[in-house]
Amino acid sequence: MLKGVKVRKVYEDEIDEPAREKKVKILESQFHKQKIREKGQQFDDIDEDEEKSDRQKTKEERNKENQKKGEMLFQQRQLQKAISECEFCLSNEKLSQYYILSQSSNVMLVLPKQRFYNSYTHLLIVPMEHALSIRDVEDDTYEEIRNFQKCLIGAFDKANMECIFYENAFKFKYVPHAIIECVAIPYKISKEANINLYFKQGMDELDGFWSTHKKIIEIHKNKGGIRKQIPKGFPYFYVDFSLKSGYAHVIENENNFSSNFAREILASILSVEKSNVLSPKVRTEQEAKQENDQFQLIWKQYDWTLALTRQ
Numbered sequence: 001m002l003k004g005v006k007v008r009k010v011y012e013d014e015i016d017e018p019a020r021e022k023k024v025k026i027l028e029s030q031f032h033k034q035k036i037r038e039k040g041q042q043f044d045d046i047d048e049d050e051e052k053s054d055r056q057k058t059k060e061e062r063n064k065e066n067q068k069k070g071e072m073l074f075q076q077r078q079l080q081k082a083i084s085e086c087e088f089c090l091s092n093e094k095l096s097q098y099y100i101l102s103q104s105s106n107v108m109l110v111l112p113k114q115r116f117y118n119s120y121t122h123l124l125i126v127p128m129e130h131a132l133s134i135r136d137v138e139d140d141t142y143e144e145i146r147n148f149q150k151c152l153i154g155a156f157d158k159a160n161m162e163c164i165f166y167e168n169a170f171k172f173k174y175v176p177h178a179i180i181e182c183v184a185i186p187y188k189i190s191k192e193a194n195i196n197l198y199f200k201q202g203m204d205e206l207d208g209f210w211s212t213h214k215k216i217i218e219i220h221k222n223k224g225g226i227r228k229q230i231p232k233g234f235p236y237f238y239v240d241f242s243l244k245s246g247y248a249h250v251i252e253n254e255n256n257f258s259s260n261f262a263r264e265i266l267a268s269i270l271s272v273e274k275s276n277v278l279s280p281k282v283r284t285e286q287e288a289k290q291e292n293d294q295f296q297l298i299w300k301q302y303d304w305t306l307a308l309t310r311q
Ligand SMILES: [Zn+2]
Pocket: 082, 083, 086, 087, 088, 089, 129, 130, 176, 177
């Protein structure tokens, strides 16, 4: 067992829980709170308005009320649609077992369906709850994500590689499923390339030449990490270098940011063709199975989830 890794026991009743319904309810409440923040308390005034009888309401009030109800209904449908189509929500069974490398109570380690780099050195840490970002997941889930990160650092270190973690948390209106990507880089490359600087410069450029406000936030564990240092509800990009140091950037203009931002930087560090990142090949089930087997050789000594099943 790796030092510092916390283990939480899996209880039977947690597995049998109707997780899907719970997820929809949590997300509805999160979205409603976010709308109140964006639009002011009036978004939450429907109940008060309903206390007035229809006779007392003006035409304008009735129109406003219908608009609010329509908006809420639309969001509810959008959420349900996103969850039912989400490839990372296990209830949908779209994710073949071969892509899942390891799994704890609330988090799984997955091979991406698209192959941006070679072999299993690009992995996804995926919470099972359909949260919009790591900023939003439950505390237990976050603890398990950290466990996976610590164990990946240990496993790849043994294979002479360093772990870079990053998260693209944006376009919340499409109700995305939060993911932390992990890319392992051979030490012989990472020691020569100043990876931190590559990212810092790239993030500086995201702000645009004319911007006077550089919005790079240095993420520190003693300041509470990403979950305390980024305000809730804001889109952001976050990169972390082996959990030693990290940067985050609040994305002001979502149209100027690409989910390939970190992938392009890493492709250039790893001397991978940019086309691999921009139009990646699909990883077949057969390939995933082979790479899963290869990964287990370096992972089995560090797999903290084995301790869960032994308890
Ligand atoms: Zn999902």
